[in-house]
Amino acid sequence: MASSRKGGGAGPGDGGTLLAAQNRRASFDYHLGDRYEAGLVLTGTEVKSLRGGRGSLAEAWVKIDPAGEAWLMQCHIPEYSHGGYANHDPVRPRKLLLHRRELDRLRHEVGAKGVTLVPTRIHFRDGLAKLEFAVGQGKNVADKRRAVAKRDAQREMDRARAHRGRGR
Numbered sequence: 001m002a003s004s005r006k007g008g009g010a011g012p013g014d015g016g017t018l019l020a021a022q023n024r025r026a027s028f029d030y031h032l033g034d035r036y037e038a039g040l041v042l043t044g045t046e047v048k049s050l051r052g053g054r055g056s057l058a059e060a061w062v063k064i065d066p067a068g069e070a071w072l073m074q075c076h077i078p079e080y081s082h083g084g085y086a087n088h089d090p091v092r093p094r095k096l097l098l099h100r101r102e103l104d105r106l107r108h109e110v111g112a113k114g115v116t117l118v119p120t121r122i123h124f125r126d127g128l129a130k131l132e133f134a135v136g137q138g139k140n141v142a143d144k145r146r147a148v149a150k151r152d153a154q155r156e157m158d159r160a161r162a163h164r165g166r167g168r
């Protein structure tokens with residue numbers, strides 16, 4: 001008899017992905033460029049909390065320190081409800097696992113003025129926690145207004161097409 005797992009989560013070997021946290025404002029606040037994926041070093045209670053869908057990337061950013069290591073800063077993962085004394089600090093720095101050549105390339109890109117590394121989502125793939133982040137350049141207020149106006153115009157065109165398609 002084959003064993004089956006309850007729930008649709010991503011466990012070891014099942015090849016699925018489970019979205020744990022997403023930064024929806026990233027594309028509104030930044031022009032996003034190249035995307036990277038890094039492993040996350042987490043404690044057990046952090047994993048439990050993320051698998052429950054709790055976690056926030058709203059204030060988070062990625063830092064590359066002088067020693068050449070990448071860190072996820074200000075990512076809020078709330079304490080696990082059943083963690084007891086073994087719970088974690090909700091906003092502690094978390095180490096990212098990247099290849100040396102990726103770290104070197106990122107350090108070079110971040111050296112440019114106005115460029116930062118913006119976390120976009122945390123997900124589990126094959127049971128392992130992964131952080132997807134992008135090289136971003138901040139938008140100014142005019143860019144944001146232009147994006148909102150473009151989105152509103154597109155929505156209005158879609159409405160007009162749908163209205164015309166009904167035969168009225």
